[in-house]
Amino acid sequence: MTRQTELNPPAFPKLATHIEGFDLIALGGLPEGRSTLLSGTSGSSKTVFAAQFLAAGIMRCGESGVFITFEEDPEDIRHNMIGFGWDIATWENEGRWAFVDASPQPGDPHITAGGYDLGALLARIEHGVKKVGARRVVLDSLGGVFAQLDDDATIRRELFRISKALRKLGVTSVITAERVEEHGPISRYGVEEFVSDNVVVLRNMLQEEVRRRTVEILKFRGANHQKGEWPFTIVPGHGVVVIPLSALELKQKSSDAR
Amino acid sequence: MTRQTELNPPAFPKLATHIEGFDLIALGGLPEGRSTLLSGTSGSSKTVFAAQFLAAGIMRCGESGVFITFEEDPEDIRHNMIGFGWDIATWENEGRWAFVDASPQPGDPHITAGGYDLGALLARIEHGVKKVGARRVVLDSLGGVFAQLDDDATIRRELFRISKALRKLGVTSVITAERVEEHGPISRYGVEEFVSDNVVVLRNMLQEEVRRRTVEILKFRGANHQKGEWPFTIVPGHGVVVIPLSALELKQKSSDAR
Amino acid sequence: MTRQTELNPPAFPKLATHIEGFDLIALGGLPEGRSTLLSGTSGSSKTVFAAQFLAAGIMRCGESGVFITFEEDPEDIRHNMIGFGWDIATWENEGRWAFVDASPQPGDPHITAGGYDLGALLARIEHGVKKVGARRVVLDSLGGVFAQLDDDATIRRELFRISKALRKLGVTSVITAERVEEHGPISRYGVEEFVSDNVVVLRNMLQEEVRRRTVEILKFRGANHQKGEWPFTIVPGHGVVVIPLSALELKQKSSDAR
Amino acid sequence: MTRQTELNPPAFPKLATHIEGFDLIALGGLPEGRSTLLSGTSGSSKTVFAAQFLAAGIMRCGESGVFITFEEDPEDIRHNMIGFGWDIATWENEGRWAFVDASPQPGDPHITAGGYDLGALLARIEHGVKKVGARRVVLDSLGGVFAQLDDDATIRRELFRISKALRKLGVTSVITAERVEEHGPISRYGVEEFVSDNVVVLRNMLQEEVRRRTVEILKFRGANHQKGEWPFTIVPGHGVVVIPLSALELKQKSSDAR
Amino acid sequence: MTRQTELNPPAFPKLATHIEGFDLIALGGLPEGRSTLLSGTSGSSKTVFAAQFLAAGIMRCGESGVFITFEEDPEDIRHNMIGFGWDIATWENEGRWAFVDASPQPGDPHITAGGYDLGALLARIEHGVKKVGARRVVLDSLGGVFAQLDDDATIRRELFRISKALRKLGVTSVITAERVEEHGPISRYGVEEFVSDNVVVLRNMLQEEVRRRTVEILKFRGANHQKGEWPFTIVPGHGVVVIPLSALELKQKSSDAR
Amino acid sequence: MTRQTELNPPAFPKLATHIEGFDLIALGGLPEGRSTLLSGTSGSSKTVFAAQFLAAGIMRCGESGVFITFEEDPEDIRHNMIGFGWDIATWENEGRWAFVDASPQPGDPHITAGGYDLGALLARIEHGVKKVGARRVVLDSLGGVFAQLDDDATIRRELFRISKALRKLGVTSVITAERVEEHGPISRYGVEEFVSDNVVVLRNMLQEEVRRRTVEILKFRGANHQKGEWPFTIVPGHGVVVIPLSALELKQKSSDAR
Numbered sequence A, B, C, D, E, F: 001m002t003r004q005t006e007l008n009p010p011a012f013p014k015l016a017t018h019i020e021g022f023d024l025i026a027l028g029g030l031p032e033g034r035s036t037l038l039s040g041t042s043g044s045s046k047t048v049f050a051a052q053f054l055a056a057g058i059m060r061c062g063e064s065g066v067f068i069t070f071e072e073d074p075e076d077i078r079h080n081m082i083g084f085g086w087d088i089a090t091w092e093n094e095g096r097w098a099f100v101d102a103s104p105q106p107g108d109p110h111i112t113a114g115g116y117d118l119g120a121l122l123a124r125i126e127h128g129v130k131k132v133g134a135r136r137v138v139l140d141s142l143g144g145v146f147a148q149l150d151d152d153a154t155i156r157r158e159l160f161r162i163s164k165a166l167r168k169l170g171v172t173s174v175i176t177a178e179r180v181e182e183h184g185p186i187s188r189y190g191v192e193e194f195v196s197d198n199v200v201v202l203r204n205m206l207q208e209e210v211r212r213r214t215v216e217i218l219k220f221r222g223a224n225h226q227k228g229e230w231p232f233t234i235v236p237g238h239g240v241v242v243i244p245l246s247a248l249e250l251k252q253k254s255s256d257a258r
C-alpha cells in the first residue's frame, strides 16, 4: 500500500502530555480541547497517569491543572504522589494546581443517602479552572458517581454532559473510568467509551503469575495515533514511562501498522 | 460446482460508495434505495466510514448527502474529518451536505429527562433530504436513542420504522450501531441486524497486542457480495481504504467463495 | 452394526422440497403435513431457503404456496428474489403464490403500540391457503412477533398454537426463527425447537475470517434423515444449493452415520 | 483395588427395559417402582427412548404402559413411532397401552391462559394406570408445564410431588426433561436432577460437523450402574440401540470402571 | 523449606469418620463438634457419603447418629443404603440411628405453599439427638429449603443459624449442599461455603466420556488436612472408598504438599 | 531502561507485618495508617493471614491489635489459631488483643431480620482500639454485612465510610473480602477493590487436581511493591509463610520486574 502523505491536511491539534514515551504513540499528545476517557482495572495506574498528566504540564511546559477527585481526598492524592517527586502542595500554593474535592464528606448528606448534583459539580470545576487558569483537567474517578445513577442511559447522558461542559471550558481533560476485568468490555457499563471522543486503555495483565502493564490508544476521534498495546512501567521517582523505543523504531513500526 | 452465470437475471441495483476497495467486495456498492446497518465497537471507524460514504458521493459522483448526528455535534464532525481532506463546511455552503443535528442540546429538556420523538426526527430528516436533494443519508449513531427505549421489542420496532421511512424517501442510507465486544452478538441488543436489510460489520481485533481492522458484509438481502472479513486501513488524508487486491485477484478469490 | 433394513415399516411421508441437494440429506424432503422450524442467525439464508421452498414447489411440481411475512413487505420479497430468477409477481397473478402481509403497516396501530392478534392472523393464513390451494406455507419470521410477547411460556404456547393450526390446514410449512450466535442455543428463546416437530439449522460460520455456510437437520420427529452439518452455497440465479455429493457418496456416507 | 463382591447384599430391584443394550449399562434396567428423569436437548431422542420403554415392555414381557403426553398429541406419537414398527393403535385396542392426553386442546382455556392443575393430572394418570394395569409410565415432556410455573422452587416442588405420586402407584416411570445445550447444567432449571431418584442423560454432540449420540446414567439412587457415556444409534425399524459390546467386553470394562 | 514440626501445638480435635481412606486425607477426620458442608452435583455421592458417616460411626465406634432428610423420605434412605450392607432399620430399633423426616408430606401445607420454620426444625433435631444420644448428625439436603428462601442474604443467615445450633448440641455434623456444575462456584448460591467452618467437595468429572470421582477438603478452619483432589470409588457392599494409598505414600506426598 | 534511583523521594511509610516473607514482596510491609483489602475465595487463608497480621504485631514488635469478627465468634477464632501457636486468650488478658464481636447473636434481632448499623459498629471499633492502644485492626469478613445491603452503590459507599473511619483512628488495617472464583473479578461485587487504597489477593488455585496457594499485591496506592503472584504455604505451628527466596534473589528479580 502506498500512502500519499503529501496530501495530508493540517494535523489535528494535540496537547503534548509530556508523559514519557506516551506522546510518541499518541503522535503528539492528547487531542487538544477535548476529553479522553482513561479506562482500566483497579491498580492499573489510572490515578498515577492522570496526576502525571497534570504534573508534567506544570513541570515541563508551565500549564496549570485542576484535579477533581471523587473518592480519594486531596490529602491522599498529594501524599500518594510524593513518591514520584511531584510536590503538589507547593504547586497548589503557587496557583498551578487546584483540587476540586468532590469526595463524600463526613457529615455530608451525600455520604449516607447518595445523591449527586451535576450542575453544582460543573460550577465548582469551572471555578477551579478559572482560579488557576488551567489548560488541563482530570476527573478521577466517575466510578462512584455512576454507581449512584439509575441505568446505562442515565450514565451515558451524564458523561455526555460532563464532556460537553469541559469542552466549553476549553480545557484538555482526562476522565478515568473503571473496568472489572482485563478482558471483555472496555468499560464497566459498556457505554462510556461510545460517548467519549477519545479512549485510552490501561491494562495490567496477569500471565503465568507475572503482571505486565500496557497502554493502548483505542480511539482518537479525528486524529491519527499508534495502534495496539505498548508496554509501560511505573518508575519510582518518575511515574509512568512508556517503553522508550527510539523515534526511528517507532516510525518504522508505524509504516506497516494500521 | 459449476455456476451457470449465463442464467443470472438482471443484477440487484447497487449504489457505488466510492469508498476505496469497498465496492469491489460489495460487488458494486450498497443496495440502492435501502438502509445498511453498520455495526462496530467504539473506535472501529463507523463514523469515518459513514462520513466517507457521503464525502465520496459528493467528490466522486456529485451526489449530495445528509448526516444525522445523535451525539457528536456537527461542528465536531466537520473538525474530525478535516484530517481526511473533506471540507464539509464548504460542501454545506454549496448545498451538497446537510447536517441534521439530533444531538442533545444544552438547555434542551432532552438532555435532562431523556425522551425521544421519532416523528419529529423523521420530519427533520425529510426536510434535510429535500433541501440538498440528497441521495445518501447517514444516521450516526442510534446508540444513544436506543439506550432510552424500554426494551428490545421497542428498539426493534423503532429501527424498523426508521428504515421504512428512509426507504420512502428513496435514499440509500447507512445507520451505525454499537457493539460492545468484537466477538459475540453482531449488535448491542441482538435485534438490530434482523430488522435491517443489509448489515456491514467493522472489526478492530486485538491479537497479541496488535490491532487489525476488517470489514465484512454480513448480509445483503436480495444481492450478492463477497463473503468473509477483508482488511482495511484508515489512511490520513484519505479515509478508509479496503486493501486493494487487484480486480483479477478478487475475481479469482470469488470464484471459489460462497 | 448391522441394520436390518428389510424390516423397515412404510416410510414416513415426506414432501420433496426440490431445493437442490437438500432432499438427499432429508431422505426425501420435509415431513409432509407438518411444520419445520428453520433457525439461523441474521443473514444465514432463512428467507432465501424459505422462499425457495415455495418457488421450487411451483416450478418443479406445480404446488402453490403462501408466504406470510412479518417484517419485510411483499414488495421487498418479490424484489429480493428476482436475482434467483423467481418471478413471484407472475406466480401471484397465476394464483400459485399468495402473500399474507403481516408486516407492521404505516398508520397501523401495531406499529406504534405493538400488539398481536393470533386469531386474526390464522384466519388470514387460512384464507390465503384456500385462495391458491396451497400445499406449502412459509412464515418468515416470527422474531418480531415473539419480541412483543411477555415471556418464554407465552412464546412456547403461541408457537404451539400456530403449528397446530397449520397442521389442521393440511399444509407442509416452514417457520423461520432467529438465533443470535452460531454457537449456543438453537433458538433465541431456547424453547422454539422443543415445540416444533422438525428443526433445521442454517449456519454461517466465521473461521479465520472466512465464512462457511452449512445446513443441518437437527430433528425430524418420526422420520429418518442424514445427520450432521452439510455445506451449501447460494448461487446467483439459482438459490440454495446443498453441495451435490453423488447419491452413491451419500449412501456410502449414510451407511456409517447415525 | 480389590472388590469383595462376596459381601454384596441382595441387589436393588431393577426392571429390565428391554431397550437394546441399555440394560447392560444399567446393570439390569431401571430401578423398579421409581421414576427416572430422562434429560436431553431437542432431538436427542427422549421421546423415542421413552416410547420404546413402553413398547419393549409390551413386546418383550407383556407389561402394559401409560404414556402421558404434554405437547404432542397421541395421534402424532402413534404416527411418529410407526417407523420403528410399534403399532401403538393396536396395543391401545388390546388394552396394553393407554394415552393420557395432557396436551393443550383447541378451545381449551389452557391454550390461551396457561394454568395447570396437578391434582387433576394425577387423577387422570391413576385412571390410565388402573385401566390397563400398567407397570410402566412415561411423562413426555414436562417442559411446557414447567414453563408456566413461577420459579425454580415451584418447579422443584411440583416435580417432587409428581414423583411421589407415581411412586405410590407402584409403577416404574420415565419423565423427560429439557436441556438447552449439550454442555452445562443437566437440566433447564438446574433443579430437576436433584429431586429425581434417577437421572439418565441423552446427548447429541456436534463435533466437527458430525453428530454423535450417547446415553449416560448419571445417577441411580441406591443402585449400581455402568458409568460414563455410551454411544447409541436410532435404527429405523428398531429404535434406540445402545452399541452392543458383548457381555464379556462390558464385564471387562466394568471391572476397572468406577 | 524446613518445617519445624517440633513446635506444633496440640492438634485440633478431629472425629474419625471411619470412611475408608478419608481420615487419611483429613489427617484424622472431621473437625469435632463442628459442621462440614459437603458440596457436590447431583449424583456425586453426597447422600452415600453422609449416610456412611453415620453408618461407620455406628459400626466402627459405637457412636449413634441422626439423619435429617429434607426430600427423600426415610424409607427410601433405608432402602437405598441396603446395597452397602447398612441395616438402618435395625439400627433404628436399637436406638443408634434416628431419622428426622423434614421431607414435604402429602396433605402437608408445606407441599403446596412452601414455607419453612427453622425453629421447629431445630427443636426436632435436638429431640432426635437426645433420643439416641447422637454424636453425629447429617442434614441432607438443604437444597429444597434454600430454594424457598428469598435471597442469598437469607440463605446465608439461615445456614449460619443452623450451624450455630448444631454447634450448641455438641455434635459433629455433615450438611450437604448442591452444585449445578463441576466447574465454577463451590455451591449453588456462592455463599454457603463462606459461612461454613469446613467444606468438602465431591466431584464426578466427565472427561472424554468417562466419569471420575474425587473428594477434596477445601477448607478446615483451624486444622490441617491434605490438599487437592483424591480419587474415590463407590464399592457395592462397602460405600465410599477413598483410594487407599499406603500411609507411607501419603506421608511422603504430604511432605511436599501445601 | 535506566532507573535513576538516586532521584527517589522519601519512601512511603510502611508497617512491617512480620508475616514471614510477605514484607519482602511488600517492600517493607503494608502502607501505614491505611486499610488493605484482602480478597480471596473460601479457604484461601484470609482469616489466618489477617489474624497473623495481629499476632505477629504482638509477638514481633509489641503492637496491639483489634479483631472485628462478623460471622465466626471470638471463641472460634481463638480456638482455630491455637494450631499456629498464637495464644490469643492470654494476649487478651494482657490487653494486647481485643475482639469486637459483630457476629449475629442468638436472641439478637439481627439474626432474624438482618439490619446493620454502621455507626454503632464504628463506635465499638473505636472503643476497642482505644482500650488496647491498637496500631493494627482486622475486619473479618464484610461478606455477611454486604449481603444485607441493597446494591453495589451502597456497598461501595459503606466500605468507603469504614475505610475513612479507620484512617481517622490512625490504625493500619486489613479488611477481608470474598471472591467466588479464583478467576474473574477481584471481589464479589466488583466494586470493593476500587474504593480500597490497597488490595492483596490470596489465591488457592486448582491445577490438575493439585492446589497451589499464592499471594499477590494488586495495588498499593502511592507505594511501590513487588508485582505478580508469589507462592506461600500454611505451616502448622507458624501460619502463612511466603516462599523465602533470599533477599538477593528478590532484588535480582525486582530489577527486571515492573
Ligand SMILES: Nc1ncnc2c1ncn2[C@@H]1O[C@H](COP(=O)(O)OP(=O)(O)OP(=O)(O)O)[C@@H](O)[C@H]1O
Pocket: A040, A041, A042, A043, A044, A045, A046, A047, A048, A049, A080, A082, A083, A084, A234, A235, A236, A237, F193, F194, F195, F196, F218, F219, F220, F221, F222, F223, F224, F225
Ligand atoms: N510511588 C510509587 N512507586 C512505585 N509504584 C507506585 C507508586 N505509587 C503507585 N505505584 C504503583 O501504582 C499503582 C497504583 O496505581 P493507581 O492508584 O494509579 O491505580 P488506579 O488505576 O487509579 O486504581 P483504582 O481504580 O483502584 O483507583 C500501585 O499499585 C503501584 O503498583
Ligand SMILES: Nc1ncnc2c1ncn2[C@@H]1O[C@H](COP(=O)(O)OP(=O)(O)OP(=O)(O)O)[C@@H](O)[C@H]1O
Pocket: A193, A194, A195, A196, A218, A219, A220, A221, A222, A223, A224, A225, B040, B041, B042, B043, B044, B045, B046, B047, B048, B049, B080, B082, B083, B084, B234, B235, B236, B237
Ligand atoms: N484524521 C485521521 N487520520 C488517521 N486516523 C484517523 C483520523 N481520524 C480518525 N482516525 C481513526 O479513526 C478512529 C475513529 O474512528 P470513528 O470515530 O469512526 O470510530 P467509531 O466506530 O465511530 O467510534 P464510536 O462508536 O466511539 O463513535 C480513530 O480512533 C483513529 O484511529
Ligand SMILES: Nc1ncnc2c1ncn2[C@@H]1O[C@H](COP(=O)(O)OP(=O)(O)OP(=O)(O)O)[C@@H](O)[C@H]1O
Pocket: B193, B194, B195, B196, B218, B219, B220, B221, B222, B223, B224, B225, C040, C041, C042, C043, C044, C045, C046, C047, C048, C049, C080, C082, C083, C084, C234, C235, C236, C237
Ligand atoms: N440474488 C442473490 N445472489 C446471491 N446471493 C444472494 C442473493 N440474494 C441474497 N443472497 C445472499 O443471501 C443472504 C441473505 O439471506 P437471507 O435474507 O435469506 O437471510 P436471513 O437468514 O433471512 O436473514 P434475516 O434473519 O436477517 O432475515 C445475503 O446476505 C446474500 O449473501
Ligand SMILES: Nc1ncnc2c1ncn2[C@@H]1O[C@H](COP(=O)(O)OP(=O)(O)OP(=O)(O)O)[C@@H](O)[C@H]1O
Pocket: C193, C194, C195, C196, C218, C219, C220, C221, C222, C223, C224, C225, D040, D041, D042, D043, D044, D045, D046, D047, D048, D049, D080, D082, D083, D084, D234, D235, D236, D237
Ligand atoms: N422412524 C425413524 N427412523 C429413524 N430415525 C428416527 C425415526 N424417528 C425419529 N428418528 C430420529 O429421532 C429423532 C427424534 O427424536 P425425539 O423426537 O425422540 O427427540 P426428543 O428428544 O423427544 O426431542 P424434543 O425435545 O424436541 O421432543 C429424530 O430427529 C430422528 O433423528
Ligand SMILES: Nc1ncnc2c1ncn2[C@@H]1O[C@H](COP(=O)(O)OP(=O)(O)OP(=O)(O)O)[C@@H](O)[C@H]1O
Pocket: D193, D194, D195, D196, D218, D219, D220, D221, D222, D223, D224, D225, E040, E041, E042, E043, E044, E045, E046, E047, E048, E049, E080, E082, E083, E084, E234, E235, E236, E237
Ligand atoms: N448400592 C450401590 N452400589 C453401587 N453404587 C451405588 C449404590 N448406591 C448408590 N450408588 C452410586 O451412588 C450414586 C448416588 O449417589 P447419591 O445419591 O449419594 O448422590 P447425591 O450426591 O446425594 O445426589 P443428589 O444430589 O441428587 O441427591 C448413584 O448414582 C450410584 O452411582
Ligand SMILES: Nc1ncnc2c1ncn2[C@@H]1O[C@H](COP(=O)(O)OP(=O)(O)OP(=O)(O)O)[C@@H](O)[C@H]1O
Pocket: E193, E194, E195, E196, E218, E219, E220, E221, E222, E223, E224, E225, F040, F041, F042, F043, F044, F045, F046, F047, F048, F049, F080, F082, F083, F084, F234, F235, F236, F237
Ligand atoms: N492449624 C492449622 N494448620 C494447618 N493449616 C491450617 C490450620 N488452620 C487453618 N489451616 C488452613 O487454613 C485454611 C483456612 O483458612 P482460613 O479460615 O483463613 O480461610 P478463609 O479465606 O478465611 O476462608 P473463609 O472465607 O471461608 O472464612 C484451612 O482450610 C487449612 O487449610
Ligand SMILES: [Mg+2]
Pocket: A046, A047, A048, A140, A141
Ligand atoms: Mg485510582
Ligand SMILES: [Mg+2]
Pocket: B046, B047, B048, B140, B141
Ligand atoms: Mg462514531
Ligand SMILES: [Mg+2]
Pocket: C046, C047, C048, C140, C141
Ligand atoms: Mg430473513
Ligand SMILES: [Mg+2]
Pocket: D046, D047, D048, D140, D141
Ligand atoms: Mg420429545
Ligand SMILES: [Mg+2]
Pocket: E046, E047, E048, E140, E141
Ligand atoms: Mg442426595
Ligand SMILES: [Mg+2]
Pocket: F046, F047, F048, F140, F141
Ligand atoms: Mg475466614
